[in-house]
Amino acid sequence: MTIIIAGAGIAGLSTAAFCARAGHRVCVFDKAPAPAPVGSGLIVQPTGQAVLRALGLIDQLYARGARLDRLDGRMQGGKRKVLDVRYSALSSDAHGVAIHRATLFEMLHDAAEKAGAALHYGHETAAIDHGNSGGRLQFTVDGLSPQADLIVDALGVRTPLVKRQNCFLDYGALWANAPFPQTLGFAPNILSQRYRGAGCSSGVMPIGKMSEDGDALAAFFWTLRADQFEAWRAAPLVAGNLRFWRSGLKRRRCWRISRRMISLCSRITPITPLQSQLRGVSFISATRGMRRARN
Secondary structure, eight states, X not given: OEEEEEOOSHHHHHHHHHHHHTTOEEEEEXXXXXXXXXXXXXXXXXXXXXXXXXXXXXXXXXXXXXXXXXXXEEETTSOSEEEEEEGGGTOTTOOEEEEEHHHHHHHHHHHHHHHTOEEEESOOEEEEEEOSSOEEEEESSSOBOOOBSEEEEOOGGGOTTSOOOOOEEEEEEEEEEEEOOTTTTOOTTEEEEEESSSSOEEEEEEEEOSSTTSOOEEEXXXXXXXXXXXXXHTSOOBTTBOHHHHHHHXXXXXXXXXXXXXXXXXXXXXXXXXXSSSSSOEEEEEESSOEEEEO
């Protein structure tokens, strides 16, 4: 069977690896000009761990990710607890694994290539051309893909292949990477968040290592309205320059959420170059039930 997959993200690459290992001819098309993961940290839940175990990647995940046993969210000041998610409520050995998106992307990209999937970049999908004996992806330029017996849409919430109402909310979050703060009191197995109402929050999540012998990293994230993103982007976060961000948080009285988080922000360094001026910081748009990185 010939299988065409639109999108070389986590879902697309996982599907490609499984299908190619099963003996199918697999072609993956993505609009990026070259393999370039975008984003910061994410949590691989027990279901996702089962998928990676089936792909033979679970040891790599555990070696490069950070085990999470708990998600802890508190109001400003740290006393009132509003979020307390413990994996032990599922089973004694249940846990999440927080990992840098680039690390997970690299693992799945290699798995798909080794399985024999053909990965094609620089092809943006616009639609599906339905034929009598199969379908093809129609690209914005460069015409059509080869004919396929099965087409898999792995383009995510912004896919042009499905009509849907706008599912994006007014708020999103900015994410940046920093060396894990060993001396600031953060636990290496807990995602910590602080809130001031529904519109102001920040947090720290351990995300493991970019390589097995690399240094431990943390993702630092804070909320931002989507309509304020361009103003923030006009004065991006760079080493030694937090003036725009600090002034915005002070106006919202959110800068005092946590002294430990303030200390961490001064140590933020660019880890993954993005195809923009954001210098290692990405914007995640909040959606009804999902989030997606935006350049």
